Amino acid sequence: MDSLLQLSYLGKTNFIVAIKSLAILADKDDLVTSNALTEILGIESSFIRKVMAKLMREHIVEGFGGRYGGYRLLVNPEETTLYDIYVAIAKDAHSNDVVSEIDNMDQFILDIILESQQKIKEVLSAHSISDLANGR
Numbered sequence: 001m002d003s004l005l006q007l008s009y010l011g012k013t014n015f016i017v018a019i020k021s022l023a024i025l026a027d028k029d030d031l032v033t034s035n036a037l038t039e040i041l042g043i044e045s046s047f048i049r050k051v052m053a054k055l056m057r058e059h060i061v062e063g064f065g066g067r068y069g070g071y072r073l074l075v076n077p078e079e080t081t082l083y084d085i086y087v088a089i090a091k092d093a094h095s096n097d098v099v100s101e102i103d104n105m106d107q108f109i110l111d112i113i114l115e116s117q118q119k120i121k122e123v124l125s126a127h128s129i130s131d132l133a134n135g136r
Contacts, residue, residue, distance in 0.1 A: 014050075014051050014054070014089045014090075015085070015086055015089050015090070017041065017043055017047065017048060017051045018051050018054070018055060018085050018088075018089050019082055019085055019129070019132055020041055020132075021037050021041070021048065021051065021052065021055075021071075022055070022060070022061070022073065022077070022080075022085060022129045022132075022133075023129060023132040023133040024037060024040060024041075024133075025061065025071060025072065025073040026073055026077035026129050026130060026132075026133040027133050030070075031064060031068070031069065031070030031071060031072055032070050032071050032072075033069065033070040033071075034048050034049050034052065034070075034071070036070070037071075051089070052071055054088065054089055054091075055085075055088060055089075058088040058091070059074055059075075060073070060074060060075050060080070060084075060085070060088055061073055061074055062074050073129075075129070077128060077129035077130040077133060078128055078129075078130040079128065080128060080129050081124060081125045081126075081127060081128055081129075082124040082125075082127045082128070082129070082132065083120075083121050083124035083125040085129070086120070086124050
């Protein structure tokens with residue numbers, strides 16, 4: 001997906017919580033509850049559930065409710081890159097409003113952002129969930 005993605009997702013927000021959660025799931029055979037993720041990551045369970053809901057919509061994880069519920073990884077952690085997760089989390093995060101007039105400065109800013117996005121894609125595509133889980 002080469003559309004403009006919000007760079008703010010690279011902070012300790014949805015993206016970071018997503019990749020850390022997925023690294024934990026990659027190391028577990030059993031379901032992992034949001035409470036377990038909360039304890040491991042030190043992040044509020046409601047925030048974790050919000051991030052996991054996005055990952056469920058993108059068919060990266062599946063979740064089960066109830067007393068014995070939790071989350072399980074659906075994708076191959078060795079083949080799924082951090083860029084794949086970045087795109088899934090950042091999807092629908094930017095405005096689709098079309099600007100009718102772009103001046104020279106707007107175009108220059110857009111060129112810079114697109115160049116930085118390409119660099120982000122290159123770096124994140126070089127690392128998988130499995131790499132993160134194994135500390136590589």
